[in-house]
Amino acid sequence: MTESAAPRDDARSNSESVVIFDTTLRDGEQSPGATMHLEDKLQVAEILDQMGVDIIEAGFPIASEGDFEAVAAIAERARNAGVAGLARAIEADIARCGEAVRKARRPRIHTFVSTSPIHLRHQMNKSEEQVLEIIARTVTQARNLVDDVEWSAMDATRTPIDYLCRCVEAAIRAGATTINLPDTVGYALPHEYEAMFRQVRERVPGTDKVVFSVHCHDDLGLAVANSLAGVAGGARQVECTINGLGERAGNAPLEEVVMAMRTRGDSLPFRTGIDATYLNRASKLVAAVASSPVQSNKAIVGRNAFAHESGIHQDGVLKNAQTYEIMTPASVGVTKTSLVMGKHSGRHAFKDKLRELGYELADNALADAFARFKNLADRKKVVYDEDLIALVDDEIVHAHDRIKLVDLTVFAGTRGPQSAVLTLAIDGEENTHQATGNGPVDAIFNAIQALVPHGATLELYQVHAVTKGTDAQAEVSVRLSEDGKTVTAKGADPDTLVASAKAYVASLNKLTMRRAKGRDALAS
Ligand code: KIV
Numbered sequence: 456m457t458e459s460a461a462p463r464d465d466a467r468s469n470s471e472s473v474v475i476f477d478t479t480l481r482d483g484e485q486s487p488g489a490t491m492h493l494e495d496k497l498q499v500a501e502i503l504d505q506m507g508v509d510i511i512e513a514g515f516p517i518a519s520e521g522d523f524e525a526v527a528a529i530a531e532r533a534r535n536a537g538v539a540g541l542a543r544a545i546e547a548d549i550a551r552c553g554e555a556v557r558k559a560r561r562p563r564i565h566t567f568v569s570t571s572p573i574h575l576r577h578q579m580n581k582s583e584e585q586v587l588e589i590i591a592r593t594v595t596q597a598r599n600l601v602d603d604v605e606w607s608a609m610d611a612t613r614t615p616i617d618y619l620c621r622c623v624e625a626a627i628r629a630g631a632t633t634i635n636l637p638d639t640v641g642y643a644l645p646h647e648y649e650a651m652f653r654q655v656r657e658r659v660p661g662t663d664k665v666v667f668s669v670h671c672h673d674d675l676g677l678a679v680a681n682s683l684a685g686v687a688g689g690a691r692q693v694e695c696t697i698n699g700l701g702e703r704a705g706n707a708p709l710e711e712v713v714m715a716m717r718t719r720g721d722s723l724p725f726r727t728g729i730d731a732t733y734l735n736r737a738s739k740l741v742a743a744v745a746s747s748p749v750q751s752n753k754a755i756v757g758r759n760a761f762a763h764e765s766g767i768h769q770d771g772v773l774k775n776a777q778t779y780e781i782m783t784p785a786s787v788g789v790t791k792t793s794l795v796m797g798k799h800s801g802r803h804a805f806k807d808k809l810r811e812l813g814y815e816l817a818d819n820a821l822a823d824a825f826a827r828f829k830n831l832a833d834r835k836k837v838v839y840d841e842d843l844i845a846l847v848d849d850e851i852v853h854a855h856d857r858i859k860l861v862d863l864t865v866f867a868g869t870r871g872p873q874s875a876v877l878t879l880a881i882d883g884e885e886n887t888h889q890a891t892g893n894g895p896v897d898a899i900f901n902a903i904q905a906l907v908p909h910g911a912t913l914e915l916y917q918v919h920a921v922t923k924g925t926d927a928q929a930e931v932s933v934r935l936s937e938d939g940k941t942v943t944a945k946g947a948d949p950d951t952l953v954a955s956a957k958a959y960v961a962s963l964n965k966l967t968m969r970r971a972k973g974r975d976a977l978a979s
């Protein structure tokens with residue numbers, strides 16, 4: 456490592472360009488409970504487009520009407536990025552995908568088929584020869600619809616290299632322009648993944664005409680290491696997601712891949728088109744809309760990523776930040792928080808504060824958030840950054856909910872029965888119900904059950920304080936399960952009972968979305 460950890464411009468100018476393919480809205484959305492509304496997806500796509508992502512994989516158009524609509528809307532709106540949709544190696548999938556991305560400046564169809572023996576035998580029930588024929592036929596179909604076709608060998612890392620080479624050759628002959636070799640189950644080790652790319656590139660004719668791509672899952676915590684190894688092996692596209700959101704343990708986090716290349720340009724001579732100052736904001740937005748909080752010690756975007764606790768570290772950082780910081784917080788969009796918020800703070804200071812925290816809200820959302828901040832500041836002496844984050848996350852996540860909490864009065868105490876009078880607006884129509892229960896939370900949940908009858912089971916009810924003190928906001932998490940699917944959602948409020956009601960209602964909203972998606976979805 457060079458003595459100065461700062462990125463070196465001379466290394467940069469000789470560097471090769473790597474395409475960033477973001478799949479937060481497709482693989483990321485496949486993460487349990489991360490289903491997003493159309494409006495949320497549009498917001499995420501907008502920030503990805505602004506930050507310089509080359510390709511946004513916006514969804515899986517055949518999976519549901521909602522996915523099709525989202526891909527089509529993002530295709531129409533993206534100003535800089537190309538837009539891809541995912542399609543299985545099935546004629547109807549590819550046709551639907553072509554239709555969804557049609558209006559993009561740079562439309563891409565991303566089609567995939569499994570190539571590993573275990574998938575062929577147990578999932579597809581197809582022979583190797585049949586799969587080769589499918590690749591040739593479906594890639595040709597996609598190429599007849601768009602010029603930019605990505606083909607993926609699902610479970611490539613568990614596919615014998617000879618057969619993998621034959622599949623890649625068939626895809627290139629049929630006109631694929633990008634060849635993705637995913638580590639679908641997060642099984643590969645970095646040296647193996649690098650070797651796989653080297654071998655395929657050496658052995659298959661025509662590989663100099665296509666871009667190779669990495670797509671790594673994090674089951675062994677190796678997604679970033681494997682992605683970088685794949686690039687060392689000749690891949691020039693990295694598929695990744697904000698915060699590493701994705702199936703099971705997730706995908707390679709975009710922010711880590713980008714900052715590794717940037718910070719270690721001395722040994723990784725690659726550059727991306729990403730403006731890293733957007734990373735913090737993108738992370739906050741995705742965490743909020745996917746209801747998937749970022750762990751505090753997460754690299755680059757975790758709350759503690761730039762916090763120095765020990766005296767020796769603090770001393771060093773005060774003398775020269777480079778003693779313990781290999782990147783500046785500002786380089787990833789974390790600015791020093793300077794404004795203290797309270798009930799006298801005005802709209803302008805509120806907006807500036809949110810920007811410091813990484814949020815940029817549209818006018819209406821800002822007005823709503825400001826009204827809720829004023830309400831909170833009246834009830835709490837000091838409004839901490841964590842309070843604002845909880846409040847704004849709540850605003851972003853619940854802006855498009857069908858079921859909304861309007862009013863709640865609870866009778867609690869030592870003399871039972873505890874009861875709750877609750878008013879909900881369901882698709883704009885208000886209804887009130889009074890219920891009793893075994894404690895106030897049970898009474899609230901019974902009232903909700905009466906107003907929104909459902910068969911879901913309550914799997915988790917958890918309360919934690921957002922900050923210290925008895926006036927701290929409570930953040931409640933509620934997990935519901937129905938037909939083997941689970942959803943988790945949160946609600947925040949200084950009143951724990953109100954937070955509980957909000958969290959339960961939020962979970963029901965997610966369940967409603969999930970049901971709608973499930974109804975449309977095709978069996979894969
Ligand atoms: O992990 C995987 O193999 C995928 C493919 C659909 C590219 O997500």
Ligand code: ZN
Nearest residue numbers: 482639670702
């Ligand atoms: Zn994947």
